[in-house]
Amino acid sequence: MTTFRVALLVNNELRRGDESLIDEWRADSDDRLWVDVQEPTQETIEPLLEQRFGFHELAAEDTLSPNTLPKYDSFPNYDFFIFRTVAINVTEHISETYKIAAFLGRNFLFTVHRRPLEAANNVWDRLPGDRRILARGNDFLLYSIVDMMVDAYFPVLEQIEECVDDLQDTIFENADPMQLDELLHLKRDINVLRRSSLPQRELLNQISRGDAKLVQREHLIYFRDIYDHMFRISETIDVDRDQMTGTMEAYLSVVANRTNEIMKVLTIFSAVMLPLTLIAGIYGMNFEHIPELHWLHGYPFALGLMISIAGLMLVYFWRKGWIARPRKRGHDH
Structure with missing residues (x-):
C-alpha cells in the first residue's frame, strides 16, 4: 500500500x-x-x-x-x-x-x-x-x-x-x-x-x-x-x-603445506619399506637351493638386515633434514 x-x-x-x-x-x-x-x-x-x-x-x-x-x-x-x-x-x-x-x-x-x-x-x-x-x-x-x-x-x-x-x-x-x-x-x-x-x-x-x-x-x-x-x-x-x-x-x-607434510611422511614410509619388501621378496621365492634357507641363523639375520637398513635410512633422512629434527637453541653470549 x-x-x-x-x-x-x-x-x-x-x-x-x-x-x-x-x-x-x-x-x-x-x-x-x-x-x-x-x-x-x-x-x-x-x-x-x-x-x-x-x-x-x-x-x-x-x-x-x-x-x-x-x-x-x-x-x-x-x-x-x-x-x-x-x-x-x-x-x-x-x-x-x-x-x-x-x-x-x-x-x-x-x-x-x-x-x-x-x-x-x-x-x-x-x-x-x-x-x-x-x-x-x-x-x-x-x-x-x-x-x-x-x-x-x-x-x-x-x-x-x-x-x-x-x-x-x-x-x-x-x-x-x-x-x-x-x-x-x-x-x-x-x-x-x-x-x-x-x-x-x-x-x-x-x-x-x-x-x-x-x-x-x-x-x-x-x-x-x-x-x-x-x-x-x-x-x-x-x-x-x-x-x-x-x-x-x-x-x-x-592447506598445501599440510598436504606436503602428509605426502612427505607417506613417501618416507614407502622409501623405508621398499628395501624391506625387496629382502622379503628374495627370501620368499620358492627356489629349492637358496643358501640361507636352511641356515640356523637365517631368520634372525634377515630380520636384523631389515632393521639395520630401515634404521640407516631413517638416520640418513634425519641428517638430511627430511625428518623433523630438534631446533638448536641459541646460546646467550
Missing part, C-alpha cells in the same frame, strides 16, 4: 500530514515542501509525478524501476537523482539494496522508495525538533538523507574487517574448509558493496562539483563531505578485497 508523508514549512511553522497537505503548497511561494512516498505503485505515483507536477515520464519510469543505478538528470525546473544504499547481514550473508529517487526543485523535494528507508525515517522524526533541516533549503534536506545513507556503509565494513581478521588468525592455527566457505561469502558481500558504491561515488562527485543547478553553492561543501566519505568507503572496499585475496592465498598455502 502506497503511503505519503508530507511536511510543509510555512513562515517557519512546520506542518506534517498526508498527501492532502500538498494542496496547501503553492509553487510560486517560498514555502518548503517535502513529499516522501513509500511503496509506490504505477497507478498512484504516475498521476502525481507526471500529471500534477509535470515531471518527465522517463524520470517517473526510473523512479519505479528497481534496478536503476545512481544517476543525475537535469530538467528545466528540477533535478532528478537516484541514490542507493546496501544493508548486509554479515552473519547470515543476506544483502538488501535500497533505492531512493529524489526530485529536487527550488522549494520542493519528492523522495520515492519502495521499502522503509531508515535514513528518511530518521530525518522525518528529527524535523519537529530541528525544522532548520527544511528551513535551510530542500537541497539541505536531501543532503541530510543521503548523508545517513552513505554513513550506513561504515558499520558493515567494520564488521567485514573484523570477520576477515578473525579468519586470518584461525587459518594459521587450524585451516578448515568452513573458513574458505566463510571467506567466499564475505568476498561476495564486499562485491555487493563495491557495485553499489562506485556509481554513487561518481554521482556525489558530480554534485560536489556544482553540476546540480538546484543545489545551493553554500551547501556544496556538505555534499563534498559526503563525497569524501564515499571515496573513503571505496578505498576501504578495495583494501578489504585485497586483504581477502591475501587471506585466501594464505589458506591455500597452509
Whole structure:
C-alpha cells in the first residue's frame, strides 16, 4: 500500500500530514515542501509525478524501476537523482539494496522508495525538533538523507574487517574448509558493496562539483563531505578485497603445506619399506637351493638386515633434514 508523508514549512511553522497537505503548497511561494512516498505503485505515483507536477515520464519510469543505478538528470525546473544504499547481514550473508529517487526543485523535494528507508525515517522524526533541516533549503534536506545513507556503509565494513581478521588468525592455527566457505561469502558481500558504491561515488562527485543547478553553492561543501566519505568507503572496499585475496592465498598455502607434510611422511614410509619388501621378496621365492634357507641363523639375520637398513635410512633422512629434527637453541653470549 502506497503511503505519503508530507511536511510543509510555512513562515517557519512546520506542518506534517498526508498527501492532502500538498494542496496547501503553492509553487510560486517560498514555502518548503517535502513529499516522501513509500511503496509506490504505477497507478498512484504516475498521476502525481507526471500529471500534477509535470515531471518527465522517463524520470517517473526510473523512479519505479528497481534496478536503476545512481544517476543525475537535469530538467528545466528540477533535478532528478537516484541514490542507493546496501544493508548486509554479515552473519547470515543476506544483502538488501535500497533505492531512493529524489526530485529536487527550488522549494520542493519528492523522495520515492519502495521499502522503509531508515535514513528518511530518521530525518522525518528529527524535523519537529530541528525544522532548520527544511528551513535551510530542500537541497539541505536531501543532503541530510543521503548523508545517513552513505554513513550506513561504515558499520558493515567494520564488521567485514573484523570477520576477515578473525579468519586470518584461525587459518594459521587450524585451516578448515568452513573458513574458505566463510571467506567466499564475505568476498561476495564486499562485491555487493563495491557495485553499489562506485556509481554513487561518481554521482556525489558530480554534485560536489556544482553540476546540480538546484543545489545551493553554500551547501556544496556538505555534499563534498559526503563525497569524501564515499571515496573513503571505496578505498576501504578495495583494501578489504585485497586483504581477502591475501587471506585466501594464505589458506591455500597452509592447506598445501599440510598436504606436503602428509605426502612427505607417506613417501618416507614407502622409501623405508621398499628395501624391506625387496629382502622379503628374495627370501620368499620358492627356489629349492637358496643358501640361507636352511641356515640356523637365517631368520634372525634377515630380520636384523631389515632393521639395520630401515634404521640407516631413517638416520640418513634425519641428517638430511627430511625428518623433523630438534631446533638448536641459541646460546646467550
